[in-house]
Amino acid sequence: MGFSKLILLLPLGLGAVIGFVSLPESKQQKFMPWFTHYINFAVLTNIFVMVFAPDGGTYRGIVSRFVCFFLLLWLFQEMAKVRFQTTQINQKIFTFNSSPLSWIYCHAAYRMALLSLPTFDSANYLLLEPLSLIVMVFLYHLNQKRYPLPYYFGLADTIVVTTLTVLIRYPILPPFESKGLYITNLTENQWDMIFLPVQLVVISISLRKIYRNLVFSKNIHS
DSSP: HHHHHHHHHHHIIIIHHHHHTTOOHHHHHHHHHHHHHHHHHHHHHHHHHHHGGOOOHHOOOOOOOOHHHHEEEEEEHHHHHTTTTTEEEEEEEEEEEEEHHHHHHHHHHHHHHTTTSTTTOGGGGHHHHHHHHHHHHHHHTTTTOOSSSGGGGGHHHHHHHHHHHHHHSSOOOOSOOOOOOOOOOOOOOOHHHHHHHHHHHHHHHHHHHHHHHHHHHHHHHO
16 A cells, blocks of 8 residues: 555656646646646545545544545535636645645544554654645745645645655664654554544534535525
8 A cells, every 4th residue: 555655646746746847837837727637636536545545443444434525525615616726836836726724624633543543554654744734834935925825735745745655665764773652552442532533523624614615606606
């Protein structure tokens, strides 16, 4: 699973973004619609496939599938609001305009629960969420705050996920012996007790946002 993720992320994720950003501006404008379609498909597909992630025989693993589905539906609605014109390049920085900050926080909570499953056996994944948020803020300031903060999450997350996946696959070993983190010694039932309330909160927020988007769409078309 980790090897497949690595093979997909390098050329099709970060590689595709870097390749497109490196094109001359005239080429970017010409192929932007196709690139946007590709990004939309990649984002939605990447989230959708996680619905089928092994649950590890845990309650939080089962609930994660529902959380993932509702987050996917919410994100699809946000993309539809802008008629799926979701991407833009400014000063060689890629932006994605359809993941509001509330979705990003809910996605972070969902993924923390997901990465606690036995399938993801590396403690290095614990760095994923804080690093993605930190890099998002860094890109926001690097681009001189030209767009709202959430617009930079897509690129930040792509950079961090790809980097961590490579480092986990080919680790740089520390010069000292590590005994690991204490929290990794928790039982699966204890992990369930920690994350199930968080997952239920995320489901509640997602359903409320989905409902509001449905009402908004209905009012627009009425």
